[in-house]
Amino acid sequence: MKHIVKIITFLVVISSFWIGLLQTSILPCSYTWLLPIYFIVSLGCYGLLMVGVGLMRFPTCPQEAILLQQDIVEAKEFLKQSVDVGGSD
Amino acid sequence: MGKNENKNKYSIIVPTYNERLNIALIVYLIFKHLRDVDFEVIIVDDGSPDGTQDIVIQLQKVYGQDRILLRPRPKKLGLGTAYIHGLKHASGNFVVIMDADLSHHPKYLPSFIKKQLETGASIVTGTRYVKGGGVHGWNLMRKLTSRGANVLAQTLLWPGVSDLTGSFRLYKKSVLEDVISSCVSKGYVFQMEMIVRASRKGYHIEEVPITFVDRVYGSSKLGGSEIVEYLKGLAYLLVTT
Numbered sequence: 001m002k003h004i005v006k007i008i009t010f011l012v013v014i015s016s017f018w019i020g021l022l023q024t025s026i027l028p029c030s031y032t033w034l035l036p037i038y039f040i041v042s043l044g045c046y047g048l049l050m051v052g053v054g055l056m057r058f059p060t061c062p063q064e065a066i067l068l069q070q071d072i073v074e075a076k077e078f079l080k081q082s083v084d085v086g087g088s089d
Numbered sequence: 090m091g092k093n094e095n096k097n098k099y100s101i102i103v104p105t106y107n108e109r110l111n112i113a114l115i116v117y118l119i120f121k122h123l124r125d126v127d128f129e130v131i132i133v134d135d136g137s138p139d140g141t142q143d144i145v146i147q148l149q150k151v152y153g154q155d156r157i158l159l160r161p162r163p164k165k166l167g168l169g170t171a172y173i174h175g176l177k178h179a180s181g182n183f184v185v186i187m188d189a190d191l192s193h194h195p196k197y198l199p200s201f202i203k204k205q206l207e208t209g210a211s212i213v214t215g216t217r218y219v220k221g222g223g224v225h226g227w228n229l230m231r232k233l234t235s236r237g238a239n240v241l242a243q244t245l246l247w248p249g250v251s252d253l254t255g256s257f258r259l260y261k262k263s264v265l266e267d268v269i270s271s272c273v274s275k276g277y278v279f280q281m282e283m284i285v286r287a288s289r290k291g292y293h294i295e296e297v298p299i300t301f302v303d304r305v306y307g308s309s310k311l312g313g314s315e316i317v318e319y320l321k322g323l324a325y326l327l328v329t330t
Contacts, residue, residue, distance in 0.1 A: 003246060004327045047240055054218075054236040061223035061300040068191065068302050075117040083113050083147040 014039070095206065099128040100179035100262070101187065101198075104171035107139045108189040115187075116148050116157065118195040126202065131178055132189075133171045134161040169279050173269055176262070185259045190304040193257040200297045201259040211264040211292040214250060214284060215257035215299035222252075226303030238319055242281070245327060248288050250296065253281040257299055264292055276315065278322030289330045 021032050079085050101119060105112055116130060134141050145159045160178050162171070172186060185201065187193040193215070201213045217224050218239070227235070242253050254277045260268075264287065274282045288294060 002328060003330055007245070007327070047244070050240040050244075051233070051236045054240065055232055058232050058236070059218065059220070059223035061225050061302070064194075064223070064300040065225045065302050068194065071118060071194075072114055072191075075114045079113055079117055079151075082151045083144060085110060085113050085144075 095126060095202070097127070097183055097202075098181035099123075099126060099183045099185055099198075099202065099259075100175075100181035101128060101130045101185040102172055102175035102179065103130060103132050103187060103189045104168060104175070105132055105134045105137060105141050105189045106165060107137045107141060109137070109139050109141045109144045111189050111191050112141055113144050113148060115189055115191060115195060116152065119198065120152060120156075122196045123198055126199075127181075129156055129158055129179075129181065131158045131160055131175045133175045134159065135165045135171065136161065136163050167275055169269070169272060169275065172265075176266060176269070179262060182262050183259060184262050184265050186265075187257050192301050192304055194300065194302070197257070197297065197299045201257075204295050204297050205259055208295050209293070210295040211261045212284070212287055212294045213259040214252065214294060214296055215255050216250070216252035216296045217255060217299060217301045218251045219296065219298050221298035222300060224301045224303070234316065238316075242323060245323065246285055246330075248285050250284050250288060250294060252296070253284055254278075255299070255301075256280045258284075268292075274322055274325070276318060278318055278325075281322060282326060285326050285330055 018032070018035055021027060021035070022029065025032070076085050103112070103115065112132065119128075119130060132145050134145065142159060142161055145157065149157045149159065158178055160175060162174060176184065183202075183205070185198065187195075197215060201215070204210065204213045216222055224232075224235075239251075239253070242248065246253075256277065268283055268287045268290070271286055272279060272282045284294070
């Protein structure tokens with residue numbers, strides 16, 4: 001099944017549940033009408049939260065840049081007799 | 090690895106364009122870190138005007154023409170076709186794909202190989218977003234874009250892989266041949282398409298942490314229009330996979 005079909009199926013299930021709620025009026029109608037807005041707002045909050053958490057816990061590795069510079073010096077030293085590594089771009 | 094008999098051969102495909110210094114450094118580092126493993130480095134150069142190919146020929150004299158294969162193409166023809174081109178010349182039963190700009194450090198190659206031997210996975214992909222991994226040299230905007238893109242893709246595609254656009258990966262050769270033939274995207278959307286399609290086909294995918302140091306020599310290739318390309322790629326994958 002294409003992925004978009006799964007997502008659309010999910011949305012259809014949610015909306016039919018919502019229409020069911022509207023029809024049977026288990027909850028007061030004014031609440032039920034607001035549910036889609038809650039859904040969209042919570043989806044947006046989820047997205048922002050995930051981006052925020054991801055940003056705060058973004059793994060960085062400054063020490064790797066230093067190690068890489070050491071590796072580059074070592075490689076240049078080894079290669080300089082046989083390979084033209086002098087001119088950097 | 091090492092004492093355990095590892096009879097596999099690994100073909101490392103490195104596409105290059107104007108990487109004359111980086112290619113020498115990366116080849117040295119590959120040979121330094123892969124000691125007890127049978128491997129070859131296949132360099133697919135897209136007609137670099139800076140003399141990348143001259144450097145590769147000098148490297149062949151140091152390391153041998155059977156270990157370093159230069160398979161150039163006349164002009165810039167894109168990343169996806171570079172892998173297909175390199176794959177045609179690969180004699181190993183495993184293929185490693187990595188960038189030539191030193192953002193992918195060859196010191197992680199043994200952990201890819203080890204992970205594959207332990208798990209029997211069809212694909213081992215490097216991920217920057219887990220413990221032990223990381224990124225250096227990105228500003229806040231770049232991090233924000235990266236996180237946003239990742240959350241969007243994880244929510245919409247459920248790929249089962251934490252780093253979709255990373256391109257440091259080890260494939261079983263037959264798996265790469267199978268997946269690459271169904272991929273049409275360009276640029277780094279191509280990397281995302283490869284891993285999503287492989288995941289949908291049910292291939293066993295494992296991850297290893299890698300660190301990513303943004304390119305040291307030469308200019309970075311990320312532009313603003315790439316965000317649009319990314320969103321188009323996401324939509325394309327939603328309707329086709």
